[in-house]
Amino acid sequence: MTIERRSTGRALVAALFALAVARPVAAADSPRVVILGFDGADARMTEQWMNEGRLPNLAKLREQGTFAPLRSTLPSQTPVSWSTLSTGLNPGRHAIFDFLKRDTATYRPSFAAFDEGQRPFLYGERNGWVFGLGAGGAVFVVLFLLFKLFRAGTAKAGIAALVVAAAAGGAVGWVAANWLPVEVPTVVNRRQGDTFWKLLGQAGKRVRVMRMPVTFPPEPFEHGEMLSGLGTPDLSGRIGKPYYYTSELFFRPRGDNEVSIDIVELVDNKGTIDTEIQGPPNKLFPEQSDDIRIPMRIVVSEDRDQVDIEVSGARLTLAAGEWSPWVRFVFPFNPLVKVHGIGRFRVLSVQPEVRIYLSPIQFDPSSLPAALDVTYPSDFAGELVERFGLFKTIGWMIDTWSIKAGTIDDAVFHEDVDFTVGADQKILEGLLADEWDVYFHYFEFTDRVQHVMWRHIDPLHPLHTAEGAARYGNEIFESYQEMDRLVGLVMSAMPEEALLFVVSDHGFAPWRRTTNYNTWLAQEGYLVLEGESEQRTNLEDLFARGQFFQDVDWSKTRAYAMGLGNIYVNLKGREGQGIVEPGAEYDELVAEIKRRLPEVVDPETGEHPVAYVFTRDEAYGVYDPALIPDLFPANNAGYRVGWQDTLGIVAKQFLEPNLDVWSGDHCSVYPPLVDGILFANRPLELADKPYMADLVPTLLDLYGIAAPVELDGRALSLK
Numbered sequence: 001m002t003i004e005r006r007s008t009g010r011a012l013v014a015a016l017f018a019l020a021v022a023r024p025v026a027a028a029d030s031p032r033v034v035i036l037g038f039d040g041a042d043a044r045m046t047e048q049w050m051n052e053g054r055l056p057n058l059a060k061l062r063e064q065g066t067f068a069p070l071r072s073t074l075p076s077q078t079p080v081s082w083s084t085l086s087t088g089l090n091p092g093r094h095a096i097f098d099f100l101k102r103d104t105a106t107y108r109p110s111f112a113a114f115d116e117g118q119r120p121f122l123y124g125e126r127n128g129w130v131f132g133l134g135a136g137g138a139v140f141v142v143l144f145l146l147f148k149l150f151r152a153g154t155a156k157a158g159i160a161a162l163v164v165a166a167a168a169g170g171a172v173g174w175v176a177a178n179w180l181p182v183e184v185p186t187v188v189n190r191r192q193g194d195t196f197w198k199l200l201g202q203a204g205k206r207v208r209v210m211r212m213p214v215t216f217p218p219e220p221f222e223h224g225e226m227l228s229g230l231g232t233p234d235l236s237g238r239i240g241k242p243y244y245y246t247s248e249l250f251f252r253p254r255g256d257n258e259v260s261i262d263i264v265e266l267v268d269n270k271g272t273i274d275t276e277i278q279g280p281p282n283k284l285f286p287e288q289s290d291d292i293r294i295p296m297r298i299v300v301s302e303d304r305d306q307v308d309i310e311v312s313g314a315r316l317t318l319a320a321g322e323w324s325p326w327v328r329f330v331f332p333f334n335p336l337v338k339v340h341g342i343g344r345f346r347v348l349s350v351q352p353e354v355r356i357y358l359s360p361i362q363f364d365p366s367s368l369p370a371a372l373d374v375t376y377p378s379d380f381a382g383e384l385v386e387r388f389g390l391f392k393t394i395g396w397m398i399d400t401w402s403i404k405a406g407t408i409d410d411a412v413f414h415e416d417v418d419f420t421v422g423a424d425q426k427i428l429e430g431l432l433a434d435e436w437d438v439y440f441h442y443f444e445f446t447d448r449v450q451h452v453m454w455r456h457i458d459p460l461h462p463l464h465t466a467e468g469a470a471r472y473g474n475e476i477f478e479s480y481q482e483m484d485r486l487v488g489l490v491m492s493a494m495p496e497e498a499l500l501f502v503v504s505d506h507g508f509a510p511w512r513r514t515t516n517y518n519t520w521l522a523q524e525g526y527l528v529l530e531g532e533s534e535q536r537t538n539l540e541d542l543f544a545r546g547q548f549f550q551d552v553d554w555s556k557t558r559a560y561a562m563g564l565g566n567i568y569v570n571l572k573g574r575e576g577q578g579i580v581e582p583g584a585e586y587d588e589l590v591a592e593i594k595r596r597l598p599e600v601v602d603p604e605t606g607e608h609p610v611a612y613v614f615t616r617d618e619a620y621g622v623y624d625p626a627l628i629p630d631l632f633p634a635n636n637a638g639y640r641v642g643w644q645d646t647l648g649i650v651a652k653q654f655l656e657p658n659l660d661v662w663s664g665d666h667c668s669v670y671p672p673l674v675d676g677i678l679f680a681n682r683p684l685e686l687a688d689k690p691y692m693a694d695l696v697p698t699l700l701d702l703y704g705i706a707a708p709v710e711l712d713g714r715a716l717s718l719k
Helices: 010-021 043-051 056-064 080-087 124-149 153-177 194-201 382-390 401-405 410-432 445-455 468-474 477-492 517-523 585-599 693-701
Strands: 031-037 064-072 100-102 108-113 113-122 183-189 206-208 224-227 245-246 262-265 272-281 293-301 307-310 314-319 327-332 338-343 347-348 353-358 439-442 497-502 510-515 559-562 567-571 612-614 631-634 639-641 655-657 676-680
Touching: 031 477, 031 693, 043 056, 043 064, 043 477, 043 676, 056 064, 056 477, 056 497, 080 194, 080 693, 100 612, 124 153, 153 517, 194 206, 194 224, 194 439, 194 693, 245 693, 262 272, 272 338, 293 327, 314 327, 314 347, 347 410, 382 410, 382 567, 401 410, 401 477, 410 439, 410 445, 410 468, 410 477, 445 468, 445 655, 477 497, 497 693, 517 559, 567 585, 585 612, 585 631, 631 639
Parallel strands: 031 439, 031 497, 206 224, 206 439, 245 262, 510 639
Antiparallel strands: 064 676, 100 108, 113 183, 245 353, 272 293, 293 307, 307 314, 327 338, 347 353, 497 676, 510 655, 559 567, 567 631, 612 631
């Protein structure tokens, strides 16, 4: 069974294809195009609520143009699917196939979309000598000329100038050697293929791309501007590290805290409380400290109805239930090097216990480090701040981690959603009025709300309660209403002749039961353990160089799982300690696991947790065999791969109830069960269900631009 279009072209075929489709660039009156991306908007739910008259703007769009379920990628994950929409290539070709990839030598996971590294800063280890000699030389020349100007003796002038220059050069050299970093971090985006904005920009089209996932660091392209999306880190280098300050004794987060919320215990619940904020890791001067911390003081009022917060030169007075405005934080590495961030406080309670939430601290777009950009061109960030005020720069904008950990509740989560959507709507409305040919804007809230609120609409979920359903049962529907409202806003504000597309990367399904593939592999003898431990891990271990697979006996292990439902064969010659022979032994093992997993029956439900297992040949056809997993198990609705299994941990049970508020998902679900959406305000020719890769050839066809390679999508022609 193949759900991705096969990529059969080689260089010659691609060249012939490009010649075959080449045609003159479209006329200057080609329509302008607006593309709205809503993460996780589900086709079935959207259609149901349209038919009930509850999404009027989308229904109007369907009536005047096109609506169709949009086929997602395998797997149906945000970075994977949006990368296919961006490039017109299937994941085997653009190489973004999961949130995580593994190191074949060490079996260690890392983020799949990016590689981190280091590069010399300025002159690297020679900074002290270069700046010292340069400063000393400049001072000597200036002083020598001044002494001569005032007719001082040449010898005396030279000696005096030399002494002063040596002192100045020494001082500058010491500062440069001690206060300038030798190296600075770098990030390389691993997505392959040409994006639609690059191809359109090369053809002279003005393209603006706002928050498209997997665009960090933002890439230069002609005639365009970009604000990077998912993948842009917070100040700590994480996908998002929120803080929780509490005077509760021995507070423990709910679940496994996979993303490592920074939980800070306050020493008292009254009076003056001194604490600190753990900021960025000290990658610039690692010999000096592990991270950069700044002091923070909390003063509880005598009547205990509000707190004063003093930090980084700011003083705030907040009552329980209040959010702060944006707060600017300064983290000094030394007197010369500082990093600027922004964040927001929310006082959760003042009594009986002090509980304060601090959002992930993200890079201040008005004062970015010299080695980091979140926009292209780099000054676009400052332009956005001038026009719209401060905005979130982090790629994962809405904090879903704190509600998972139980440090905030559903109401606070939705306050953050509303704030985030409101700020981005302001940017959307402003940029729509500018001059552009193609404008893309991405919203994530539809996905984030469904992830954590699904339990309230699913009576079969272990955490479903009548009280929760009564209070929050409409939240997912209201997020679709918010999507509908934004679509209506754009329909009324965009140029009358503009072509509008509304797309999503995947749909949604319930997550009631967890499948732990490493546990199944261990139970069936494919993965062998040297002993049993209580090892747990989280994403912090990816940054802190934690241990993974520490109890696995690789000399006897034939297969292991990592990522959101990927199975790898421990292949000799590929994996660091591989034992499975390439050829017949490999083929037989792959066929055996592929056959057996869908046969498993959940004794609690009588259902099959695994709908189908795809081989990578079925999935992609063309791929890097050292990178792409050997098998992709795809879950039935109600099931998803477990968090700990994702990070390579062998859980105690293969199947277990999902007791997490993260109760809806799509990541390891059989893709036909989680279709996304496609709308257009013009009728499109649709022979069958459109696919994520169809947008790029459609745009290229619209503007008469030849694709540089054979694409995995097809152009959707206007009727």
